[in-house]
Amino acid sequence: MLQATIQIFKSAMISRRALFKINNLLLYHVHQVQKVLFTQLVPRSFSTTTNRMANADISKTLNANLWDSDPELWDIIKKEKRRQITGIELIASENFTTLPVLQCLSTCLHNKYSEGLPGERYYGGNEYIDQIERLAQKRSLEAFNLDPEQWGVNVQPYSGSPTNFAVYTAVAEPHGRIMGLDLPDGGHLTHGFFTQSKKVSATSLFFESLPYKVLF
Numbered sequence: 001m002l003q004a005t006i007q008i009f010k011s012a013m014i015s016r017r018a019l020f021k022i023n024n025l026l027l028y029h030v031h032q033v034q035k036v037l038f039t040q041l042v043p044r045s046f047s048t049t050t051n052r053m054a055n056a057d058i059s060k061t062l063n064a065n066l067w068d069s070d071p072e073l074w075d076i077i078k079k080e081k082r083r084q085i086t087g088i089e090l091i092a093s094e095n096f097t098t099l100p101v102l103q104c105l106s107t108c109l110h111n112k113y114s115e116g117l118p119g120e121r122y123y124g125g126n127e128y129i130d131q132i133e134r135l136a137q138k139r140s141l142e143a144f145n146l147d148p149e150q151w152g153v154n155v156q157p158y159s160g161s162p163t164n165f166a167v168y169t170a171v172a173e174p175h176g177r178i179m180g181l182d183l184p185d186g187g188h189l190t191h192g193f194f195t196q197s198k199k200v201s202a203t204s205l206f207f208e209s210l211p212y213k214v215l216f
């Protein structure tokens with residue numbers, strides 16, 4: 001698989017068709033790796049049942065590749081991938097993530113509850129999650145050249161929107177005043193976007209938002 005990919009890279013002109021091929025190989029490769037490393041376990045409650053046939057069926061379903069278990073959804077995902085490759089994305093804050101990140105997102109880490117902070121969780125079984133979160137904190141501080149004796153970092157928000165909400169709740173009370181660049185001027189919904197007739201973003205419901213604008 002890897003050889004074939006390298007072969008395609010080596011060809012002098014990488015045509016659009018070749019790009020499709022590379023992409024499909026990578027897609028296949030990601031899923032093969034995940035299948036080997038992260039095969040889903042049959043929950044214990046199922047394994048106690050006396051019906052071996054049912055167990056085998058359940059196991060087969062849980063461990064099936066997406067393209068076998070839900071070809072309709074797989075087909076849509078492939079179309080989206082094609083759209084991303086063939087189109088030009090002009091949304092500055094969108095991103096094409098890397099293969100290792102895609103692999104991380106498809107691991108058994110998905111299965112775990114981990115509210116709280118490392119060493120102070122609401123649930124057990126977080127020893128490895130804690131290691132990962134501490135690693136992320138360490139790397140974040142290093143990335144910004146910050147002294148861990150003086151700085152802390154919260155690496156939990158999934159993305160920009162929950163990050164913004166976390167910041168607002170840290171610095172303002174409910175219905176406190178927030179200011180952010182207005183959506184039509186290049187800001188974001190989570191800056192408290194509302195129109196004359198509707199509070200569009202939850203951040204305008206829970207906070208009193210006053211957008212600022214860019215003057216030309």
Ligand SMILES: Cc1ncc(COP(=O)(O)O)c(C=O)c1O
Nearest residue numbers: 093159160161162164187188190
């Ligand atoms: C300033 C700002 N805040 C929040 C967001 C939302 O980020 P996300 O889509 O990662 O939740 C964006 C996205 O572009 C943004 O530019």
